[in-house]
Amino acid sequence: MRPDETGMYHIPVLAREVCDALIGDTHGVYYDGTLGGGGHAEQILKRLDKDALYIGVDRDPDALQAAGERLRLFANFRPVKAVFHQVPYVLATVGVEALDGVLLDLGVSSWQIDADSRGFTFRENAPLDMRMDATQGETAAELLSRLDEQALANIIFRYGEERRSRCIARRIVRRRQSAPLQTSSDLLACIDPCVDPRYRTKSYARVFQALRIAVNDELNVLKEALTQLTEVLKPGARMAVITYHSLEDRIVKHFLQQMENPCTCPPHVPVCTCGKRPVMKRIRPYFRTPGTRETADNARARSAKLRVAEKL
Numbered sequence: 001m002r003p004d005e006t007g008m009y010h011i012p013v014l015a016r017e018v019c020d021a022l023i024g025d026t027h028g029v030y031y032d033g034t035l036g037g038g039g040h041a042e043q044i045l046k047r048l049d050k051d052a053l054y055i056g057v058d059r060d061p062d063a064l065q066a067a068g069e070r071l072r073l074f075a076n077f078r079p080v081k082a083v084f085h086q087v088p089y090v091l092a093t094v095g096v097e098a099l100d101g102v103l104l105d106l107g108v109s110s111w112q113i114d115a116d117s118r119g120f121t122f123r124e125n126a127p128l129d130m131r132m133d134a135t136q137g138e139t140a141a142e143l144l145s146r147l148d149e150q151a152l153a154n155i156i157f158r159y160g161e162e163r164r165s166r167c168i169a170r171r172i173v174r175r176r177q178s179a180p181l182q183t184s185s186d187l188l189a190c191i192d193p194c195v196d197p198r199y200r201t202k203s204y205a206r207v208f209q210a211l212r213i214a215v216n217d218e219l220n221v222l223k224e225a226l227t228q229l230t231e232v233l234k235p236g237a238r239m240a241v242i243t244y245h246s247l248e249d250r251i252v253k254h255f256l257q258q259m260e261n262p263c264t265c266p267p268h269v270p271v272c273t274c275g276k277r278p279v280m281k282r283i284r285p286y287f288r289t290p291g292t293r294e295t296a297d298n299a300r301a302r303s304a305k306l307r308v309a310e311k312l
Contacts, residue, residue: 014242018043025052027049027051028100029052029099031087034103035064038066055080055094057086058079064081085221087228098234100237101238108120121208122187123184127141128181129141130208130211130215132216143214143215145181152168152169153165153166159213160209162207168203171190227255233311237310239308239310244304260280262277282309
């Protein structure tokens with residue numbers, strides 16, 4: 001892996017807003033669960049004092065390498081190869097017990113999308129890989145060869161919200177009877193007959209998103225991470241999460257709402273008797289989106305939403 005000629009692995013989305021919302025204690029311990037190429041990390045580290053600690057977590061060895069090069073001048077940066085929901089392991093590795101801030105920038109980095117070898121793109125003849133960590137786990141090609149028609153349709157509909165999921169799943173099963181699906185072109189050939197030609201690109205994006213989520217178990221990882229990271233936040237510490245599609249944003253939104261109002265008493269009960277007390281408070285506005293200038297400079301920021309909450 002090599003970053004582009006500018007050394008930029010990706011452009012950090014909502015970087016100023018993240019820094020302003022996240023940093024409370026400039027001497028604190030911060031957990032970046034989706035380090036990527038270190039774009040947000042660099043901006044945050046510039047604002048932290050030298051005795052602060054910035055933990056950068058990523059499952060992708062290429063991302064850790066790129067971030068390490070980008071952040072090599074920051075002695076208080078600690079990279080850890082892990083999935084971001086492996087919180088106890090990460091904290092034990094760096095020797096800390098509590099956090100002053102957490103950042104999760106969900107989704108796929110620009111470099112991962114642009115590198116055909118990673119298989120996140122639906123450009124022609126890219127391998128169907130889609131693993132965040134290309135050194136382990138099942139590839140998208142292997143998943144497509146293993147699952148039955150119903151399971152494939154469920155994944156495409158649930159994770160991609162693609163209405164033509166059954167037709168696409170049926171085409172995949174029919175196609176693999178003669179030869180396995182190994183490249184993006186093989187998969188596109190199964191999608192094309194099922195969708196309106198005017199909206200093919202949107203269907204491509206939905207199907208590839210669905211497979212990527214399934215390959216990396218992204219939604220379950222997110223749910224576990226939110227719970228575990230909330231437990232280790234110090235009072236007054238903040239969690240900032242950037243989402244890029246409705247499935248992950250819905251999870252984050254509902255989690256923060258529940259942490260702010262965990263009461264399970266019936267609405268007609270005048271006094272709470274369940275004993276559950278708020279754990280977090282959401283910071284208003286409840287979500288922030290990039291401005292027109294940022295989206296003009298970085299088209300991939302258009303769907304981003306930043307949500308922030310503070311531990312009580």
